[in-house]
Amino acid sequence: MKFQPRCTECLLSRVGYEAGLVLDDPAAIEEVRRAAAAVLAAGQDDPAVPAPVLAGAVHRCAYSLIGVDDPYLDLKKQNNRDALLAVEMVAPDLVTFRDYVTAAVLGNTFDYGVQSHQVTGDFLSFFATEFPKGLAIDDTDRILPLCRDIVYFTDNCGEIVFDRLLLRYLKAQGATVTVVVRGAPILNDATMEDALTLGLDAIADHVTTTTRGERELGVNLSLIPDDLAMALEGCSLVIAKGMANYEALTEYDDFPPTAFLMAVKCETIAGMVGVPKGSKVALLRD
Template identity: 30%
Template sequence: MKIAPECIQCIFDVRAKEITSASLSDHEKILKLKSFLEYYSQIVTPDTSTTLLSWQAFRKVKELMGSEDPYTSFKTRSHQVAVELLSVIEREIKEKIGFERFHYAVKASIAANLVDPGTPSGIQPEALGEKIRGLRLAIDESEKLYMRLLQSSKVTFLLDNCGEALLDTLLIREIKRMGVELKIVVKGKPYQNDITYKEALEYGFNSLGEVVSTGSDFPGVIPGYVSEEAVKALEWADVIISKGMANYEAFLLKPPSKPVFIMLVAKCGVIARAVGVQKGETVAFFLQGSPDLKKLF
């Protein structure tokens, strides 16, 4: 999406924190922050996008830190927490059938985006069931997605964060139960705490569908920045399901020709305004207008 003034500060703050949180001396941190600030001032323009600026800035941080994956430890902790959370949700979902079961999986997938083991407000495994039951989506077109999937044979699912992605398997399994063939798109190289192709294979996502690598660390799927296979995965699908803000922002720049179902938490004011909700609210909706249920059958 097109850059807003507050995006420039937000992206800088996130990248600066990645440097200040590193195991370096204060002297080293100051020098690296100075280098980053000089670089950042050169790439900020009124015509840039949040997707491009975030990507360029993260690549510079990786270069300065001498690390291809600065979030390795965080992703490991996130996955460990997700394993505990998964068992809690599985017990809940077994009690449901039909659309109620599907809708619960949608809410679990979105609620998983709220789990953060690195903050005091992170959801504990025992509390997740209650969190999902009480979750109220500000925009909820899950039923329209459910109906569309009943008429579909091919779905491409874009994953987001590591840990969260493990909880997405509940929804992916529900989609498979509908007789749908799946392609699962993941980052080819590390970008923030997003799940990568290597990690997706390690965690068994290839048993759920064909895992497709973007071949890069770019935040979204835009031709020219990712692999041809990832672009073709979007063209192949009857429906695309997209998790997280970064994928949403990329689709605002280059919308696919196929229907895109967005699932995210509006974690900032800019995204909230773009979606039409309040900051912190959760949404599940079709990007290019939802289908008319009467026309689906």
């Protein structure tokens, strides 16, 4: 996906949000936002740059001015703690592949700073209401037969706890799974530290990163480490969580079958997918 002008204010509002997590001076926050806006304006001159690449450059600029490597750190840890409590309540009711996928998609709503998306303060009530509604796009019957050798791209903290449930299910069905987290902190996305803390290395066959340490959103195939490149070459299915991974991976034509699992949080992605904003989808692109 290429960057859409309608996405400008959402991106810059997220810059302001992350700056506000660290800085308590409105003038300093506005300075960060202005600098990020300048990076965005310069990047928009190249229409070939995918939206996640441009957004990554904007956030790198913001992080350098904020002066903190991971402004979301405390929030990410709290998200994981909240999710661990939530899964204790919901896990006993999950039985089928569709159940586990739906739970993982609902976990994608742990996403702070998205302008048009509100994170619920009562996730268990939200889950109880939304889970019976199912998925607006439900390709789980087509996805399951492909679940043999999987590369699983994670997204947010909190959400990754629900991914852990799905990963255990996939392993119990005999799948081989490579889990992929961000190569460096960016937004509230899960990193290797989160994966190891949650024990994903004891569930998956291998855990790796989207980059060799660069701070990037989505997936940029020119930056992936060798072990991820090898896993992608031999896999039967890619599972990609969240909108940034959707925006990135839809740029590639010569790519394995991909199941996009996400809550659709903005009108731009809603239009691309063909569903109303707020929809929950498990969309297979093969």
